[in-house]
Each structure stands twice: as C-alpha cells, then as structure tokens.
Amino acid sequence: MDFELKSLTAEQAAQLAVDALLVLVPDTLPKTTGKAASALHELIANAVQHGDLEAGTGKCLACYRPAGFKAARVVLARAGDGSAASVRKAVAAAMSGLKLPQVKKLGLVMGLLPDNGSAVQAALMACADATYVYTHTKPTAKSRHLQRVTVGVTQPDAVRPGFAAGKAMVAGVEMAKEWANRPANHATPSLLADAARALGRKPNIKIEVLGPKEVAALKMGAFMAVAQGSAEPLRFIVLRYNGAAKTDAPVVLVGKGITFDTGGISIKPAAEMDEMKFDMGGAASVLGTFAALAELQPAINVVGLIPSCENMPDGLAVKPGDVVTSMSGQTIEILNTDAEGRLILCDALTYAARFKPRAVVDIATLTGACVIALGAIRSGLFSADDMLAQALHTAGEQSQDLCWRMPLDDDYAEGLKSNFADMGNVAGRAGGAITAAKFLQKFTGELAWAHLDIAGSAWKSGAAKGSTGRPVPLLVQYLLDQSTQPRAARTAAARKAKA
Ligand code: BES
Ligand code: MN
Ligand code: ZN
Numbered sequence: 241m242d243f244e245l246k247s248l249t250a251e252q253a254a255q256l257a258v259d260a261l262l263v264l265v266p267d268t269l270p271k272t273t274g275k276a277a278s279a280l281h282e283l284i285a286n287a288v289q290h291g292d293l294e295a296g297t298g299k300c301l302a303c304y305r306p307a308g309f310k311a312a313r314v315v316l317a318r319a320g321d322g323s324a325a326s327v328r329k330a331v332a333a334a335m336s337g338l339k340l341p342q343v344k345k346l347g348l349v350m351g352l353l354p355d356n357g358s359a360v361q362a363a364l365m366a367c368a369d370a371t372y373v374y375t376h377t378k379p380t381a382k383s384r385h386l387q388r389v390t391v392g393v394t395q396p397d398a399v400r401p402g403f404a405a406g407k408a409m410v411a412g413v414e415m416a417k418e419w420a421n422r423p424a425n426h427a428t429p430s431l432l433a434d435a436a437r438a439l440g441r442k443p444n445i446k447i448e449v450l451g452p453k454e455v456a457a458l459k460m461g462a463f464m465a466v467a468q469g470s471a472e473p474l475r476f477i478v479l480r481y482n483g484a485a486k487t488d489a490p491v492v493l494v495g496k497g498i499t500f501d502t503g504g505i506s507i508k509p510a511a512e513m514d515e516m517k518f519d520m521g522g523a524a525s526v527l528g529t530f531a532a533l534a535e536l537q538p539a540i541n542v543v544g545l546i547p548s549c550e551n552m553p554d555g556l557a558v559k560p561g562d563v564v565t566s567m568s569g570q571t572i573e574i575l576n577t578d579a580e581g582r583l584i585l586c587d588a589l590t591y592a593a594r595f596k597p598r599a600v601v602d603i604a605t606l607t608g609a610c611v612i613a614l615g616a617i618r619s620g621l622f623s624a625d626d627m628l629a630q631a632l633h634t635a636g637e638q639s640q641d642l643c644w645r646m647p648l649d650d651d652y653a654e655g656l657k658s659n660f661a662d663m664g665n666v667a668g669r670a671g672g673a674i675t676a677a678k679f680l681q682k683f684t685g686e687l688a689w690a691h692l693d694i695a696g697s698a699w700k701s702g703a704a705k706g707s708t709g710r711p712v713p714l715l716v717q718y719l720l721d722q723s724t725q726p727r728a729a730r731t732a733a734a735r736k737a738k739a
Pocket of ligand 1: 501503519576578579580581605606607608609611666667672695696
C-alpha cells in the first residue's frame, strides 16, 4: 500500500479523483464565512444541522455521489480535537465501511484539523490496520483492496516527519503481524532466522544467526533447557542496525521468540492453545522495528536479539525440578516448564551486556497475569530506570501504542527463592507479571533495562483473532526520539542514569 502527502484545500479535496474520500471533521466546525461555501463545507454544515452527523469522536456519515464531489463515496468522520487518539478512533470507525473492492484509491482529508504530525502518523496506521489481510496460509482470502492513500493537509512540510514515521511504522507493524500470524509450522525458529536474514539485505543492517552449537559454547543453559524438548533446532538471532558512529552505544532490543508454547511437561490446557503460536510476538516486533529502521535510517545504533525455540513436552524435555545453569552463572530451579519465556530471555539479557548498551528493552508475551492486570489496551512496562521508563511511556502515548508502568519492589522477588538453586523460575500466582519481571531483573546487572510484557496487547482473540503488530509503533517512536536527541545530552543522561 502506498501513501502520498499533499496540500489540499476543501475545494481541491472535493475535486480529488479517488474512489472514496474520508473527511475528518473536527469538533469545532470550520466557519464558512465570505463567498459561496465549498461543496465540502456545505455537506458538513448540512449534515450537522440536520442531525445526520452527530457530535462524538468516531461518529460517521457515509454519502453516495454527493453534489460537487468527484469521488463517488464520501465518508464524514468526527475526529474530536484532532489529536492522534481521536484521529485513530475516527479513521478506524470510518474504514470499517470502506473495505470494498471498489475502493482502491482513498483520499484522507485532514485539512479541516490543525496540522499535527502525530495525528497523520496515527491516521496512516489506522488505515493500514483496518485493511490488513493475512493470506500466507489462506490463499483464498481476498488480499487488501486499498492500494493508494492520499493524505491531504494544509502544510505538508509541517507534518512530514510524522508522515514518514507513520509510513515506516506501517511497514514494521505489517511485518510483525505477518510473522506472528503464521502458524508454528510456518514460523519455526529457522524460518524466523531466514526472515531476519532477508532484512540483512537492507542498508545498514547486518544479521548473524547462532545455532545449537554456538549457543552451547556460550553456555546459555537456561535457553538450551527450553529448546531440548523440541525437534526444531533453536536459533539465536542477532540483528544490527548501524545508523550512527561506531562509538555510539546502541539500544538493545530483546524479543521473546517462542514459536510455540505448549507449556512443556507443565503442559497447558487444550482450550485456546493454538494462540500460543503468537508467543513469538516479541521477536516479531523486533523484526518489524528493524524493517522500520531500514526505511527511516535514523542516526542511532540498534541491536536486536531474538532467542527462538519451541517449548514442547518430550522424552528429552526439561522436567519440573531440574536445575540449570544460566549464561550468567546463576543456577535456576525450573519449577514450572511453562514459565519458559524468562528462561530464554535471561540468557539473552546476559548476552546483551557485551554491546555496552545505553539501554536494553526486552519485549515478551510473558505472563497471563499481565493480561489480567492490564487487558489488551496497555502493555506492561517494568523498569527501575525512571528516565528510560518515562521515555518508553511517552513514546507509547505519542504513537498511540500505550503502556503502563508497573512496580518492581524487591519484596516481590521473595517468592523466587529456592532450596536447590540460586532461584526458582516461578513465585506463586499473586503478582505474576511482576515476579516474572523480578526474575528477569536478576540478569540485568548495571544495565539501564526495561521490560515490556505484551501478553495482552500482541494479539486479539475471538472473531478478530490475529496479531496487532504491537509494540512496533512504541519501539520505533522511542528509537526516533532517542536519535533526535543530541549526542552530548544522551551521554550525560546515561551517566546520570548510572549514578
Ligand atoms: N506465553 C505464556 C504467557 C501467556 C499466557 C501469554 C496466556 C498470553 C496468554 C508464558 O510462557 C506462560 O505460560 N506463562 C505462565 C507463567 C506461570 C507458569 C508462572 C502463565 O502466565 O501462566
Ligand atoms: Mn509458557
Ligand atoms: Zn510462553
């Protein structure tokens, strides 16, 4: 799908040769003073006056061949105050009626709202989200009809950065959705590594893939314990995006890449177990973020780490009570083989330190408890570093990919104590998302570290079952924000964070 940014007046919008026109209408209606009002202003004024276009963000009116318009279909959508959140809601509502084979070219009129880059960014993402179609294992599905979206604003230059970011985020989200949606037999650790290798052909991206032998040499005992029950060989994928000087400390992103989570010997119940194909959503979001970086080429260095394997029950599988030695040297009593995400992540976090990163962010569909705590709206954000937590939270608000900070008090780690190892891999049911984060924290040493639990936000269940591509927008926004900060300020911030 193509996006194009244009300066469009109300008159020009009415004359746009597209299959459908989506007009975002603000709360405060534009005044039609002076000479004859344009067809667009007249249509809006009439519809509002007669109660056909109600107030309230997301309220829509679909018109067919209205007078004075070139487009056959014109949808008016109330976009509140024109903020990113309102625009997202308005576009999502309006697009539900525009997923027609006849609608290949869409005009998205934003010129009645104040020019706002974040709102344009949100509009592109909402457009793409509404029209995404998964086809990889369903060739009979009708692929996306929409081919071209022309976004009309008053001053294109004012929103160009938001437009570019939005376009790249769409590419990233779609890559993440694509891989997360693929069933486990079409998205094995080896296939994920191939997808990463394909990214390695883009400018400034390098890929390295480690297999069982290399991972054994690194002594990643926790990661290997999860993989040992599966016939699929594990992969440890290392991605590098180099957009800044070699001496510039990178941000490291670590994505949980469990391509299928049966629970292992602590096996899960059958109901909805298919959804555990989405347990590599963190890994998919790292791949998607690199796809977006390739497009945007920001001045920053980023490392992506993806430990990937299946969690299977088998004669060779790790057993409850088994003790393994992690790459950090700390021993772990695996009390529940279904708490496998933290076992693969802990070794990746230890590995992350070798890049002397300025920040490490792991992304994982880690706990059912996080779904209970926050539902599907906000991802769980855990960090002891206030500045990093603030930066991620802000990036989430700005990109409409929300998260919420959770506590990390040391008292939450009490339940991880073990009589047979340095720690157990589970603490009781209470506060399960937090105790999982406390487990990970034991492997982060002096790193500026944050953890995003995306168990609730990475996919939707039910009739709309499918990956959301989250938190690619949040991650890309965070990296862009970091890259625009002057280097001196960044290093000062890093020093302060350490102190
Ligand atoms: N991948 C799951 C977490 C999950 C469960 C995400 C349901 C989304 C929906 C993870 O590996 C897991 O099984 N976690 C256990 C941890 C428990 C054994 C401490 C959980 O949440 O039940
Ligand atoms: Mn599990
Ligand atoms: Zn899992």
